[in-house]
Amino acid sequence: MDKKKKLAAGIAAVCVVTALLGLKNFFTPKEQIQSLERNSPGAGETAVNLEVRTDEGNFPIDFQLEERIYEASELDGVFEEGKKWLDTVWLGDNTSSDSVTQNLYFPERIPHLGLTVQWKTESYRLIQSDGKVTEEALSRAPLNTKIRAVLKYGEFEKSYDYELRIVENVLQGDEELKQGILKEVKSRQTEERTQNEMILPDTFNGTKLEWYVREDPVWPKIFIFGNLILVLIYFASEEKRMQQIRDKSKELERDYPDIVYKLVLLVSSGMTVKGAWEKLIYDYRKEKNNTGKVRCGYEEMEMALREMNYGISELKAYENFGKRCASQNYIRFSSLLIQQVKRGARGMNQLLMQEVMASEILRKENARKRAEEAGTKLLFPMVLLMAVVFAVLMIPAFLSISI
Structure with a gap:
């Protein structure tokens, strides 16, 4: 099943499911309701979306259902329940009201009951409104004091007093x-x-007591940052090496059409492959001495010629040349040269000319890629120049606006 059929099948499945759900919703009678349940006090409002049906038509009705409020007869029990909850939390991390050494916990609300709490202390110099025990209180310890929790619900409120003793925190x-x-x-x-x-x-x-200047140990920092720097240096060197390989590959691809064209031209004129090879290297050395420009493709050819002079066979040198260049074009061309040496000119001229035509196509493709890369490199300077132009135009305009 191709992609179009799968897409059509998926759309059909969605349509079928949607139609079934629509039919179910249409034929299933809705249950009429007579009342709505409110949230308990303190739980907040509820968004309600209803539909009312009349003889004149059906209408949507949306509103917020308010929470239930306590009746006056319930409040005494609610306040008592709130006090029981406060009894379990107001001491905070202290273990007893007779030995308070740390800050108290003063909640401002009791969410599950819908009550608010206001805290009052006997002296704010001892205990602040947020439950913090002051330094003055700890320095004057032990001492007794009181706090009051005022529970409120609307206009109703009820107070509860707590007695406590602040003691000095005994260290061990x-x-x-x-x-x-x-x-x-x-x-x-x-x-x-x-x-x-x-x-x-x-x-x-x-x-x-013996006193010394405390010094943070340096070795953990050296260990962490030293290893981090080494890792970064390693990856930087690897990236540099890979970039050199990529640059060399690009240089080899640029040199390939020129090498193929010149070598095939010399071989077609009657020279042997080795003679044409030596001629190209001779011309490259003269150009290199005059311009100082190094071309990777010709450097690899020079290494192959050096191998031949050191006693490696001509065929093996061509094979090594293709492997070192690590490019399909060079490997194919080296194999053609090997066949040329083995079989002579018979049937090989046409293959070499085809390679020349392929190299011309590659030359045009390389030129197109270089043009695209140049355009990409110019993009950032153009954006930067545009920002400068905007700044030159806009800054004087803003400065000239009178406030």
Whole structure:
């Protein structure tokens, strides 16, 4: 089944399912309703979408169904339930109201009951309205104080008082020693504010103290960033190597039509393949000495000639040439040269001319690609120039607007 048939089958299946659902909705009688259930107090409104049917026609009716509100007779029970919930949460992380050492938890709402809570403290210098126990309260500990929770629902409210005792947070072990030393240092700092130097304590409660400048270890940073840099260098070098390979491949493709055309021309004039090869390398060396331009295709040919001079057979040198270039065009051309050497000119001239025609097509294709690449490279400077032009035109216009 082709793509068009699959698409048609899918559309048909959707149409069938839609039609069945429409028929079911049409023939299924709707159940008439007489009432709507409200949300419980505090749960909020509900969006209602109804249809009303009359002798004059059917009409859509949309509205917000408000939550239920408590009757006055219910409120005492609701307030008591709210107090029970507050009893379980207001201490926060403290274990008992007789030993408060940390901040209290003052919720502003009781969502499941729809009640709001207002907190009042006996002294905001001891406990703030958000439940925070102040430093002054902890420094004056132990002390007793009170807080009041006012539960509200509309115009109705009810207050509940809580008694608590703020005590000093008893530290143990190393934390106690640390806080004690810190307190001693702060005390000395206050006493010696007029001195050029602050003398650090050498003992604390019989414990000998030795002071050193704390230094963050450098080795984790060196380990992480060093390895990261090495990885980045590796990938950068790999990318550079791959880019060099891509650049060389492009250079080889550019040189291919020129190499094929010249070599076939020389072979067709009666020269041997090796003689034509040497002639191309001789001309390339002269051009390279004059211009300094290096061409990858001719460099590979020169390496093949060097192999022949070192004793490698001519056929093997042509084969190695095609493999080093790693291009289908060069591999095919090297195989044609090998056949030319083996079989001579008989039947090979036509194949070589076909390769020349193919290389001309490749030359045009390479020229088109270079033109496209040049256009792409010019895109960013054009966008940048456009932004500069807009800035030159718009900035003076904005500056000239009087506010």
